[in-house]
Amino acid sequence: MEPEQFRKYGHEMVDWIANFMINIEKYPVSPDIKPGEIKAQLPKNAPTKGENMDDIFKDFKKIILPGITHWQHPCWFAYFPANNSPPSILGELLTAGLGAQCMIWKTSPAAEELEEVTLEWLRKMVDLPEGMIGVIQDSASTSTLVALIAAREKISGFNINCKGFTESLIVYCSEEAHSSVFKGAKIAGYGSENIRLIPADEKFAMESAKLEEAILKDRAEGKKPTLVCGTIGTTSSAGIDPLEKIGAICKKYNVWFHVDAAYAGTAAILPEKRWIMKGTEYSDSFVFNPHKWLLTNFDCS
Ligand SMILES: Cc1ncc(COP(=O)(O)O)c(C=O)c1O
Numbered sequence: 001m002e003p004e005q006f007r008k009y010g011h012e013m014v015d016w017i018a019n020f021m022i023n024i025e026k027y028p029v030s031p032d033i034k035p036g037e038i039k040a041q042l043p044k045n046a047p048t049k050g051e052n053m054d055d056i057f058k059d060f061k062k063i064i065l066p067g068i069t070h071w072q073h074p075c076w077f078a079y080f081p082a083n084n085s086p087p088s089i090l091g092e093l094l095t096a097g098l099g100a101q102c103m104i105w106k107t108s109p110a111a112e113e114l115e116e117v118t119l120e121w122l123r124k125m126v127d128l129p130e131g132m133i134g135v136i137q138d139s140a141s142t143s144t145l146v147a148l149i150a151a152r153e154k155i156s157g158f159n160i161n162c163k164g165f166t167e168s169l170i171v172y173c174s175e176e177a178h179s180s181v182f183k184g185a186k187i188a189g190y191g192s193e194n195i196r197l198i199p200a201d202e203k204f205a206m207e208s209a210k211l212e213e214a215i216l217k218d219r220a221e222g223k224k225p226t227l228v229c230g231t232i233g234t235t236s237s238a239g240i241d242p243l244e245k246i247g248a249i250c251k252k253y254n255v256w257f258h259v260d261a262a263y264a265g266t267a268a269i270l271p272e273k274r275w276i277m278k279g280t281e282y283s284d285s286f287v288f289n290p291h292k293w294l295l296t297n298f299d300c301s
Pocket residue numbers: 080138139140141142178180231232233234235260261262263289301
């Protein structure tokens with residue numbers, strides 16, 4: 001595609017997106033289709049010749065659009081909010097336009113420094129402890145996996161990376177925690193038998209006394225309590241774990257304290273909701289998703 005064609009279709013698509021935003025309420029929230037219906041309309045093999053953009057865009061409107069679930073619809077009440085915004089779409093366009101590779105300072109210095117600065121802004125906005133630094137991950141699930149791996153390496157003196165697991169390291173979260181904690185612990189090699197789901201109380205918050213009991217039992221059996229994941233805003237019940245109590249227990253037994261605030265963390269920007277962060281001063285790692293409540297395109301954790 002020549003730059004002038006890119007200009008033409010770019011303008012057309014931005015116009016289309018602006019109209020989509022204006023008319024979003026006219027779309028159904030969820031598509032009225034059966035599994036396989038979209039697939040059946042697509043060619044079995046990749047085209048051998050390039051198609052023109054008019055035809056591709058027509059296919060998008062005819063085949064793809066009717067199969068889209070509209071998370072930006074004002075009547076969207078499933079799962080959790082996942083709001084993007086016009087500035088975040090334009091930012092994404094610029095990044096794609098530059099074809100920037102933003103992994104480390106050398107691959108794109110401005111991107112790395114911008115990441116550092118904006119994450120420091122975010123740290124202050126949600127009142128996380130000074131000195132905590134951030135990295136953008138693709139999802140809360142990945143962020144929790146990173147915490148699980150970091151905790152595993154810290155407790156083993158970076159030995160698991162070399163030798164693999166030689167003892168039972170234990171992970172704790174409440175029975176209301178997101179499935180990514182359980183999955184992440186399995187991926188990080190802890191083993192499903194080494195994950196303790198601590199009971200939650202009538203407010204769906206972890207019972208900290210039960211956590212301490214479980215830690216003591218594991219220690220007595222010669223196992224190593226390694227990471228506790230507390231949640232601010234459990235996925236299905238909006239529970240808030242007692243982070244101050246959990247943090248104090250983690251400190252007492254030298255256990256990594258990870259806080260998963262995937263969707264609810266954004267609320268801490270509001271002064272009247274800041275209380276949800278109480279106890280994060282004990283945390284070793286913390287994740288929240290600007291791609292949920294902070295008007296940012298998926299994915300940004
Ligand atoms: C508390 C909590 N943790 C983790 C996740 C997973 O987030 P992600 O889709 O970014 O991996 C969710 C998603 O809803 C969540 O509510």
